[in-house]
Amino acid sequence: MASGSFDALIAKIGDNPLLLAQLARTIAAKGDTAKAHELARRSLALAPDNAQVRFVATEILSRGVPHWHFTIVRDEARNEAYDAALRRVVRPGMRVLEIGTGTGLLAMMAARAGATEVFTCEMNPAVAESARAVIARNGFADRVKVIGKHSADVDAEKDMGGRADVLVSEIVSNDLLSEAALPAHEQAHRRLLKPGAKIIPAIGRVRIALAYDAEGDKKRMSSRCGFDLSDFNVLASPRYHIGRGEKRLTLCSDTADLFSFDFQSGGPWPESKSSAVVHADGRPATAIAQWIALDMDGAGHYENTPESGASSCWAIVIYPFVKTLTLPAGTPVTVRGSHDRNHLTIWPEF
Numbered sequence: 525m526a527s528g529s530f531d532a533l534i535a536k537i538g539d540n541p542l543l544l545a546q547l548a549r550t551i552a553a554k555g556d557t558a559k560a561h562e563l564a565r566r567s568l569a570l571a572p573d574n575a576q577v578r579f580v581a582t583e584i585l586s587r588g589v590p591h592w593h594f595t596i597v598r599d600e601a602r603n604e605a606y607d608a609a610l611r612r613v614v615r616p617g618m619r620v621l622e623i624g625t626g627t628g629l630l631a632m633m634a635a636r637a638g639a640t641e642v643f644t645c646e647m648n649p650a651v652a653e654s655a656r657a658v659i660a661r662n663g664f665a666d667r668v669k670v671i672g673k674h675s676a677d678v679d680a681e682k683d684m685g686g687r688a689d690v691l692v693s694e695i696v697s698n699d700l701l702s703e704a705a706l707p708a709h710e711q712a713h714r715r716l717l718k719p720g721a722k723i724i725p726a727i728g729r730v731r732i733a734l735a736y737d738a739e740g741d742k743k744r745m746s747s748r749c750g751f752d753l754s755d756f757n758v759l760a761s762p763r764y765h766i767g768r769g770e771k772r773l774t775l776c777s778d779t780a781d782l783f784s785f786d787f788q789s790g791g792p793w794p795e796s797k798s799s800a801v802v803h804a805d806g807r808p809a810t811a812i813a814q815w816i817a818l819d820m821d822g823a824g825h826y827e828n829t830p831e832s833g834a835s836s837c838w839a840i841v842i843y844p845f846v847k848t849l850t851l852p853a854g855t856p857v858t859v860r861g862s863h864d865r866n867h868l869t870i871w872p873e874f
């Protein structure tokens with residue numbers, strides 16, 4: 525049944541919230557996500573306190589919405605770094621563009637910091653819709669406009685009435701790149717920003733060090749029940765993540781930047797290779813640890829430094845060695861990296 529042929533059924537159901545939610549589930553299974561979401565939201569509006577309706581409707585609406593939306597807003601250091609940078613940079617009369625609305629948190633910060641107008645684009649329609657509700661509930665609907673589009677599809681004149689003075693975004697992943705931050709910044713510079721517009725964060729850096737993961741052996745096969753299972757290790761992922769505030773990682777070298785991207789410059793950033801030298805401290809190392817640093821606006825700074833013990837919404841990315849490595853203190857180790865604009869590869873030179 526084509527989704528258009530559900531219209532008669534929808535009319536017949538009328539305002540029965542549970543039937544609407546159940547029909548939304550059927551329509552979602554047929555692939556008409558927009559219609560399914562419309563019905564799910566309508567059923568919720570009709571029966572906000574009905575637990576069964578809520579279950580069915582939120583099951584549909586939450587599909588395809590990354591779970592990290594619920595964790596990033598709990599990272600107080602991240603929030604504070606953005607809020608402080610926006611308060612320093614934004615002046616009354618300024619027009620701010622955000623790429624990646626999420627909950628609307630940064631867009632509302634920009635408005636609170638004094639922006640006359642804030643335009644925030646969000647490529648996920650369900651997220652854009654909920655952000656509009658959040659922004660309205662907080663009293664910013666008159667100054668914060670959610671554009672339900674990917675940034676590449678935003679038209680400066682039609683969607684924003686002109687270019688912006690400030691760009692703020694938090695579209696950096698654990699390895700900085702895999703949320704396509706580089707192309708998004710390049711395009712925004714070319715099409716959506718005034719010359720000299722301020723960019724927050726201004727610089728993003730990929731940081732590395734040698735590290736010892738106390739639980740690293742759980743990621744490898746060795747002997748079990750008298751059998752050597754180590755040939756299975758070619759099936760182990762070449763990298764894994766260590767999450768917020770886990771206290772199992774020790775850095776065993778100095779730290780270095782492997783890549784640095786000056787977002788303020790607007791790029792372009794073609795695919796490239798890089799290397800950095802760190803120095804072993806004499807303790808055993810099981811991996812290269814990679815994390816990120818954001819230089820917000822020339823004043824503020826955010827870094828999910830592995831050993832700080834602070835919890836961050838960004839995980840540490842671990843590139844494990846085949847074998848534990850113990851080098852005399854002071855031994856230089858070259859760490860190499862390459863990126864194709866969206867993905868990062870890191871390996872040691874031994």
Ligand SMILES: C[S@@+](CC[C@H](N)C(=O)[O-])C[C@H]1O[C@@H](n2cnc3c(N)ncnc32)[C@H](O)[C@@H]1O
Nearest residue numbers: 624625626629645646647648674675694695708
């Ligand atoms: C990590 S969240 C950040 C949300 C919010 N700005 C915050 O900091 O709490 C990134 C959001 O940006 C959206 N997004 C990523 N790249 C985008 C792009 N180029 N254009 C529009 N939306 C984008 C994602 O769908 C996601 O909702």
